[in-house]
Amino acid sequence: MSSSPLFAVGPRMTALLDILGSPPGLGLLPADGCAQALGLSCVTVSAGAGRHAPELIWHAPDDHLGTLLEDLQYTLGEGPTLDCIQHGRALSIPDLAALDDARWPLFLPEALQSPARAVFAFPLGIGAVQLGAFTGYRTTPGPLTLQQQLDAQAFTNTVTFLLLAMLPGADPHHDPPTDLATLHRAEIHQATGMLAIREHIPLDQALLLLRSRAYTLGRPIIDVARDIIDRRDSAASD
Helix, strand or coil: CCCCHCCCCHHHHHHHHHHHCCCHHHHHHCHHHHHHCCCCCCCEEECCCCCCEEEEEEEECCHHHHHHHHHHHHHCCCCCCHHHHHHHCCCCCCCCCCCCCCCCCCHHHHHHHCCCCCCEEEEEEEECEEEEEEEEEEEECCCCHHHHHHHHHHHEEEEEHHHCCCCCCCCCCCCCHHHHHHHHHHHHHHHHHHHHHHHCHHEEEEEEEEHHHHHHHCCCCHHHHHHHCCCCCCCCCC
């Protein structure tokens, strides 16, 4: 019995998946094209597992909304991407404004100050192996259509296998997302190390201090990190 066209991956997503597979590499795929295919404003991929904070490894170069919301979650320690990775389950929030404040008491008020009005997160993993999350944001409320859900699932399945190939013991290959991850939060990691040395504290406590400072000042964590690197901050003397 032939499958109904309704349950097939859409042509735009099929074309994008072809880019992913020849040669394999998430960094070769335009994130803005993926967002358009899914009817979203922006999309991100974050890699991470367990209690470790996820690293943002893929987004459109001019995407300010997705990077803002992912960095907010990194700073506050809560939000859709983190929940998706922690529990290994997809999240569909078609209307952020209608969400109970208790869900993410720190993240939600900040997110609602941005243009984002809907968020969808899909786990990247197989069984107990959780590798990260694919998260999409939209500036208008509303659910994904059935076709968009099918296309998003096809995309997450393909990205999952790409990330599996990057695990220790897998066949080594160069993939641009690892470079992007290093670039996006390199300054945060550098500032964390500097704080750890200045304050004579472990790295995890230094990262917590950096996050707390960003939240207290109401500034992006990357900006606070740059101040520390350039020695424009007062953290060392507080």
